[in-house]
Amino acid sequence: MRTGVLSRASARVPSFAAPLTASLLVLLFRSALAVAPEVSPAAPGDLPAPTSFTAGDRPGDSGNAKPGAERYVDTTAKDGTVYRYEIRTVSAADTSSAVPAAGGTSAASGTVAAALPAGPPLVSDPVASHDNWFRTEKTNSFIASVLFLVILLASIGAAKSGKKIFIRRIAGLNAVDEAIGRATEIGKKVLYVPGSQSMDEIQTIASIAILGHVARATARYGTDLDVPNKDPLTFASAREAVRGAYLAEGRPDLYREEMVNYVTYDQFAFTAAVSARMIRERPAAIFLVGYFFAESLILAETGQSTGAIQIAGQADPTQLPFFIATCDYTLIGEELYAASAYLSREPALLGSMRAQDIAKAIVILLGITGIIAASLGATWFAGLFKTQ
Amino acid sequence: MPHIPGIETWIAALLTLACMSFLYKDNPFFRFAESLFAGISLGYFIGITLNQTLVPNLILPLHRDFGQNWDLLVPGLLGVLLYMRYVPKIGWISRFALSIYVAYYIGLDFTRRIHGEVLPQLARAIVPLSKFDSHTILYSLIFSVGVFSVLIYFFFSKEQDAVTRRVARLGIWFLMISFGAAFGFTVMGRVALLIGRLNFLILDWIYPMIGLR
Known part of the structure; x- marks a missing residue:
């Protein structure tokens, strides 16, 4: 040939x-x-x-x-x-x-x-x-992005205009006040670890919103708070959030800079330091909320051994099993984002939760339509969502 | 013939044992190892950031050809702004840099997640259910029911009624089964890490000393 x-x-x-x-x-x-x-x-x-x-x-x-x-x-x-x-x-x-x-x-x-x-x-x-x-190969992504943006902006606009947006109560959230209350009663501190990632990770951003709520509660009750950090930018954001919470509660006198402290950037050096802090200082409540990698099990297991109430929040399915096995309450996946909206009641967050629910409804609708179409032989429908 | 391992093996082995001693209880050896580890890693990180990020990406390009690379001053300036928090009177300026950083990544992640996760997962979830063979029943049907019941569990802006509560409970079952599988898989990986460390202690440290290697 x-x-x-x-x-x-x-x-x-x-x-x-x-x-x-x-x-x-x-x-x-x-x-x-x-x-x-x-x-x-x-x-x-x-x-x-x-x-x-x-x-x-x-x-x-x-x-x-x-x-x-x-x-x-x-x-x-x-x-x-x-x-x-x-x-x-x-x-x-x-x-x-x-x-x-x-x-x-x-x-x-x-x-x-x-x-x-x-x-x-x-x-x-x-x-x-x-x-x-x-780029024509990304047309479906473009349409989906525009559609979701429109839904998002409309939902946020509705929330800002005063429309009441319902967010159902999540079981893990009931435990937040309970854990802080317990720490107040026995006079021990609350340890809050906002994950090991930077502010480019959405889970970290959600975690900082929840930290703001926790810090307001510790300011209200006069409970000590300890927030060790691995990432420098998360550290800066966490400090802003805690300082703002103490100011908002009218207790700037209780705020100390060292409440939010920096440990190190190395994953396992950070884990060793925080684990040792758990053992030595025995906080009454431990929050592990944000993006964690292999350190998740070490931290959660150590915290569990101290007898503290542990509340975790993570959206990564590879680390969630460890939190579920070792923590008292776990915010699973999107519950983490819903929690930050529920606790802060900010219109932007409430609106975005509403938009995400609408987007999920559309996805379910398209999925069921696609399954019916595929069962009838119209395989092109699934092809509409394939990306390159 | 017995052979005394090198000083680096001794340091590594003794620090490993110092870390493992935490399994018994907190003690001065662990405290020493922990402080050493944290301190060295932080110093190393500063060196890495300086030599692999700041120098090649900012300082050298500006030094070599300022006219061509002047725009690098913008991210450089944003980085410097972060330190303004240490000047109390103008500490608020640092929030600008932080907000730009966060907003940039939210925008970037938004399209990336839709293109890389939402649409491909939706495409994968569309499976034909027209046949009644083992593949359809054991894979496609369970897969579809799992995907949609888990999605329904994650509805927050509507109170669950009797039907959606049952569907959501089914979704939780799917989640827990998948978490159980992931747990077992990762524990196997952790055991492999422990074996690697024990291998080091036994093969590289103890065996040479008693003449077995």
Whole structure:
């Protein structure tokens, strides 16, 4: 058999401006490669010339389309530089060692295959890549994002305008006041660990909102609070939240800077230090709310051994089992976000909870519709939600 | 023939034992190891941040070609603003940097989660239930019921009625079963870590001393 070889010639036409890099897609038509099977390699002069192929910028991509049997994507093409591509027919024996095969029916290479015995070339028109403002492969994400944003803004707007938004009580939240009350009664402190991640993690942001509520309660009751931190930015945010809570409760005299303290950035050094603090100072209530990794079990197990009331909150399913096994109450997944909305009663958070519920209802509706459609043979419906 | 391991092996082994001694109770050896670990890790982190983040991404580009890289001053300035909290009169300025950081990542995460998690999971949840074979009943049906019952459990803005409460309870069962599986899987990984540490103590520290290696 013979196979096509694509080679990039040179930039012969002056380049034109384009801002960002994108890929060039060259379509190799199968007709150019359709030749009769042959046992022995043919001499270059016997090889027929390809009849046609087109080269052009692939619309709506981000420069990472995969080459297929009839396509060659030149990911090395520089944006704005004009290229010509040429395709030749060579025998399979000649290409096996020199050119990577793509799909078995054609071969493609971005390098000039001048050394190969090849038939006469067919040269494309000048072509240049350019970036695309709209990436068509992400249309479904775009529609979903816009839809959710509209729902989100409408819900927040409704909450701000005074519409009452109901959030059901979560079992773990009843325990928050109970745990702080217990700490007050026995005169021991409340330990609050806001996870081990930075403020780019949504769970940490939710945790800081809950910390604000806990700090208001400790300020109200005059209970000592200890907030050790691993991440510097979380540390800064936690300090702001606790200071603000003490001010809001009218007890700035009870606030001390060292309530919110920084330990270290290393995961297990932090874990060792906090675990040791639990054993030494025996807090009456421990909150482990935020994003935790492998330290989750060590911290929760140590806290459990001290006899403290433990309340955890985490949205990562890999660490949740440990909290469920060792803590008195656990805010599972989205309960963490709902808790921050419930406790703070801020319109923005209440509205966003409402928006998330509407989005979940839409997802359930689409899912059930999709299952019915797929059961009836309309598999294209599920394809609407596939992403690249 | 007995062979005394190097000083680094001794330090590592004794610190390992000092950490493990916490399993019995808090003691001075553990306190020493803990303080050493926390202190060294913090110092190391500062060095890493300086050498791998600040110098190559901010200081060197500004030093080499200021005209081309002047825009790096903006994130640099935002970083400096974070320290304004230590100047009480203008401490509020640090909130600007923090709010920009948080807002940037919320925006970034928003589209990333929809594209990378919500839509693919929805696509995966759409499975045909037209056949009544073992795959449909043992996989597709259970999978679909699990996905939607868990989603219903996480409805917060509506009080649960008799029906949704039952469906949500079913969702909790699905969650607990999956958590149980994850728990077992991770515990196996933790046991493997313990075995690795015991291997070090026995093979690299004790065995050479008694001439077994």
